[in-house]
Amino acid sequence: MTDQPQASEPTADPAVSVVGPGDGETIVLGTTRLRVLEDGSNTGHRLGIAESILAPHTPGPPQHRHAQHDEGFYIISGAVRFTVGDQDYDATAGTLVMVPPGAPHTFANVTDEPAVMLSTFTPDLYVQYFRDLEDMIAGGRAMTPQANIQAMRRYATEPATRGWTP
Template sequence: MSDDKNNSGTTVSVVGPGEGELIILGATRMRVLEDGSNTAHRLGLAESIIPPHTPGPPQHRHAQHDEGFYIISGTLRFTVGNTDYDVTAGTLVMVPPGTPHTFANITDRPAVMLSTFTP
């Protein structure tokens, strides 16, 4: 990861392949690309690789931030309240503050998603 000043004097953050903080959550590998420290905590960004047949976290809610999930590859099941959504590559799921949600990979193939956290 590198941080450089551009011509306007602001800091530019560049996170290359294999860089960023790696967090292991059971079988899921999450790579934090932006923890908010470069965006005044307006935006966080993480890439997750979810192996086949991997349950997600318990259903939970975030009081203060929207959470977005963009599916890069594979299929994931999002459970929002009592509703299930099976979503595939190219799909964006946006969960507003206070909304109970979780996700899981119920398929035989790995899935990759990009998550945003705002603010």
């Protein structure tokens, strides 16, 4: 008698997440509007995705390094200036910028036009950071560089430039 493979019970297919053009969680941080498309709840927290609209002349966060996640930025429209260490890169529509853990970086819209980018967070660690900033602003606290860095530190992120200490 040979061992026959046992038929397993059929399993339900995993749920598919569909986020339409008007859907998603909206987070407003000053002149930046984020639309969370995936907060990690549908990906086992392996991936978070947000669409960001940066108004003209929107400054970015203090230059920082993530210890536990990769961050990707795909420019959909406009231009975004990425600063990596002392080097500036002007990324226009169609450009992908991937930032591995440990790489110093920041970004800003230095132009007169809005910029739209899609950001990925692998794992989803950083999505909650944006929620924390929104809560801070809603609570009446100013989004100073020091307050921003304090929030970053909760998500294994540290300033990459000297002089930023809360």
